[in-house]
Amino acid sequence: MKTIVRSILSAAIFATIPLAAQGPDAEDQQLLTLVKELTVTQAQIADHESKIETKVTDLAEALRVARIFMSRAGGAHKPPLPPKK
DSSP states (O other): OHHHHHHHHHHHHHHHHHHHHHOOOHHHHHHHHHHHHHHHHHHHHHHHHHHHHHHHHHHHHHHHHHHHHHHHTTOOOOOOOOOOO
């Protein structure tokens, strides 16, 4: 997902380089505005992805601790499934 957004952003930036040499007009301003919005959106997506990864990591740790306590209490214990790749 990150690579797709980065490639779109790179294509948009490279598309604006020749236009910037000609001078700004209405279409150039719209394109620059869209590139800025895309940059902001990409930053938000990266922030949300990091928050999701943090929550998943915290949940995995809580499950690991719960399994340890359950096995010490004498309950049924299943070994954790191997992580998917």
